[in-house]
Amino acid sequence: MKSSSAVKRHKQSEVRRIKNKAVKSSVRTSAKKYVASIQSKDAAAAGDLLRSLVKELDTAARKGIIARNAAARKKSRMQKLYNASFAAK
Template sequence: MPNIASASKRLRQNEVRNLYNRKIKSFLNTQKKKVIKSIDSNDKASAMEEFKKYSSALDKAARKSVIHLNRASAKKSDMMKKINAMK
């Protein structure tokens, strides 16, 4: 336990931020699974629709500094490559 008041406050803030970041990252993983499921079903229109939602969520997470901007760009690029590789 922290002995200093500011350290106690910092601990409380970190707990709240940790919960928020985990919630956002969990949502990102769910969106990613939806895109992959659409790709596996070989439905390009559905995959593009899900990709738009995933891309938007990544951009929002990057804006809120949950993930790095370059990380979001890399994830979008990787997913777009999978969609473009579909038959």
């Protein structure tokens, strides 16, 4: 027989898992949209999507859903992609 506190902790962890999964999925979707805009050579859309992606990454890192350095690494790579595609020309 499980204690009531164990049952409650299980419910809480399940809720957190679902929320964390949603945030990670949202970050991945934003990254895919951003890369697609880079490939279609749309600088204005890519700039807007980059800003929203950075915001999502920072939020996820602040909440502890992804590691702080992982967020920084992804932001850096996405910015490099933008610079290579648009800023150098």
